[in-house]
Amino acid sequence: MSSAPLFGHVALIGIGLIGSSLARVLRRDGLAGRITGCARQEETRAKALELGIADAMFEDPAEAVAGADLVVFCTPLGAYEAIAKAIAPALSEGAIVTDVGSVKAPVIEMLTRHLPDTVHLVPGHPVAGTEHSGPEAGFPELFDGRWCILTPVEGSDPAAVEKVRAMWTSAGSMIEVMTPAHHDTVMSITSHLPHLIAYTIVGTATDLEDDLKSEIVKFAASGFRDFTRIAASDPVMWRDIFLNNREAVLEALGRFSEDLTALQRAIRRGEGDKLEDLFTRTREIRRALVDAKQA
């Protein structure tokens, strides 16, 4: 196709698993005339250029965004504020700013405070990932068939939302629009709590005596293994998710803890009927997932 690309210039702030996968999509589908990237480490910048997924790489985010039509935050959430402050004076008028973060409400509040009124903020969250990190770990099919949640803010320019939607549709994602607060509640249960639990149980195992630990590895296939993949996810990214979605995560964790205590009590008292009843109900959710082709 010889038509103009969706964006003249895309700037990716952070080029790890998600950022580099998006860069590969932009390249594959010809969605960007020019791709610039920003990474703190020299090694990462060199790797991105070597992989050919960016035309230029910068250490300073302000330099990366100069002249960009679309700016995508692809860093852990904890880096957002400093980046927002740094790029605010350098953003082009009318530029679209989006992100790929796993928490929305508090992040949007902060971004709105720092970014100029002349840009369009269209927050997003591609619900995709692997337990691997870094620009080499990315691949263009990462978003294919996965949900991408957009959480436009009040007064978002519909044309800007449409362009971000078009990019993720091209990546193969299914688009869902919801409010930031609702996004954070849903993710606290489907994603954040499961990760917290997986990190905890794998942590409990790492604290065992060494001889027992080697047997945990040996017999991991009996259930433990499924948790280790989740608990191998990027530590900094997940630290920031829990710190930023604190209220929703603590609420979900409170419900979980109550349920766990009730189950512990049933085991201690030998109340088999209560156990069987719960285990029968949980099977239903799996069936619902299979029916929804999410299994």
Place this chain on the structure above:
Amino acid sequence: MSSAPLFGHVALIGIGLIGSSLARVLRRDGLAGRITGCARQEETRAKALELGIADAMFEDPAEAVAGADLVVFCTPLGAYEAIAKAIAPALSEGAIVTDVGSVKAPVIEMLTRHLPDTVHLVPGHPVAGTEHSGPEAGFPELFDGRWCILTPVEGSDPAAVEKVRAMWTSAGSMIEVMTPAHHDTVMSITSHLPHLIAYTIVGTATDLEDDLKSEIVKFAASGFRDFTRIAASDPVMWRDIFLNNREAVLEALGRFSEDLTALQRAIRRGEGDKLEDLFTRTREIRRALVDAKQA
């Protein structure tokens, strides 16, 4: 080969996922001259005969074991005691009795009490399974490349242990021998605690309001999904595991709960360094699994 089979007559008490998979192995490898089975439900007995995985099916376990050289308990643990009492008078002198149960010490103590001295008890636990149940769910490759743990009791006849080992080796399993108590401790962490946690978190989600629940299903791929497969395991089998391995499970659960509370505290106080430290350590376990080819 025209040599005599490993066992003249094998009786399988219970012919669900594990029993029917073992039956298929016995058939495939010609390990049994005759296979009898026992199932409470008429429908299961008819299905086993239709599948050709048993030569005769009985409702009464005593009839199923008459004349058997090897008797295998393949039912949930809660059914063991009644079966042991029922078959005790019908067991052939010198018969080998084994099982596939996920808890060993208390079960062995009970079986030893009920079975006659003239049989050889060789408890076993093939560490394999799927979330599916019933004789149609079985397949002969289920045990291939998986561990099978044998927990011989004091005074076990070495020849009997060798024959049980030969059967599981033929199934493709790697054999590990350990004491019953040690088995129960290792499994409480690698298998029972992960299942308990998965059942709990999926249970927590099933108790949510309906509209939120439908979104849990929709966005399950973000972490929750991995838990639903585990939490779809057989309810009665797992009820009995928790009731029988109560002490070890409560001990593992105690450690887990302490760790979860510490993590909850770190989130509430915004102690990012503690979170990052744990999340970095848990990555190591995944690496150990990958190195051990268990990932």
